[in-house]
Amino acid sequence: MKANLLCTFVHKNDLGMILEFIPATYKLDTNVIFVLSHVQKPYQLYCTYNVVGNYNLTSNTILIHRKSDTNTLYTINALNDIIKQMNNGILDMSMQIPWDNYTNTLILSQGSELAHIPLRLEKIHKITN
Numbered sequence: 268m269k270a271n272l273l274c275t276f277v278h279k280n281d282l283g284m285i286l287e288f289i290p291a292t293y294k295l296d297t298n299v300i301f302v303l304s305h306v307q308k309p310y311q312l313y314c315t316y317n318v319v320g321n322y323n324l325t326s327n328t329i330l331i332h333r334k335s336d337t338n339t340l341y342t343i344n345a346l347n348d349i350i351k352q353m354n355n356g357i358l359d360m361s362m363q364i365p366w367d368n369y370t371n372t373l374i375l376s377q378g379s380e381l382a383h384i385p386l387r388l389e390k391i392h393k394i395t396n
Contacts, residue, residue, distance in 0.1 A: 270296035272316040274340065274373070276327040279310040286314070290394050292325060293318040298394040303373075306385040313373060313386065315340065331373075339369040340386070344376040352381070 273293070277285045282302065289300055296317035305311040315331070324330070331340050350362045373384040 269317045270319050271322070271353065272317055272331050272333055272340075273295075273322075273324070274329055274331045275314045275316075275325075276329075277312045279304075279312055282312055282314075283351060286392050288325075289314060289316060293322055294320045296393060300392040300394070302389045302392055303386045304389045306387050309387075312389065313384075314392075333368075334364075334366050337366040337370040338386075339366055339372055339374065340374060341369075341374040345374040345381055348376050348381050349374070 275285060286300060286302075289295070290298070293316070298321045300314050300316045302311045303315065305313075307322065312328070315333075329342060331342055332346070333340050348357055349364060350360070351358055353364075354362055369383070370387050373382075373386055375382040375384070
């Protein structure tokens with residue numbers, strides 16, 4: 268069964284509640300949740316985790332992808348926007364992405380803008396049964 272990577276946006280004050288909510292809501296592929304923070308705004312946290320099976324996205328949660336070599340997290344829309352920016356507005360799926368430009372970054376598409384959020388690993392939360 269294929270795992271999907273989800274990201275839940277959370278304020279630092281709500282982290283404990285979210286770390287209980289995630290395993291109660293989703294079937295996790297591994298019992299690990301990565302807690303990342305925005306480098307310039309450390310109160311903005313991002314919990315990433317792999318889920319399996321059917322799921323419904325909850326509030327403040329999105330499906331993301333990861334380029335492991337550079338630890339880049341991104342949405343498909345953001346990836347498409349990067350390609351369009353590099354290629355005069357044309358979406359060409361054969362374009363090579365300069366992933367090194369996005370090391371330790373979450374890339375999100377916000378309307379016509381791209382958000383590049385620099386990330387730092389805060390903790391690896393292991394779920395015990």
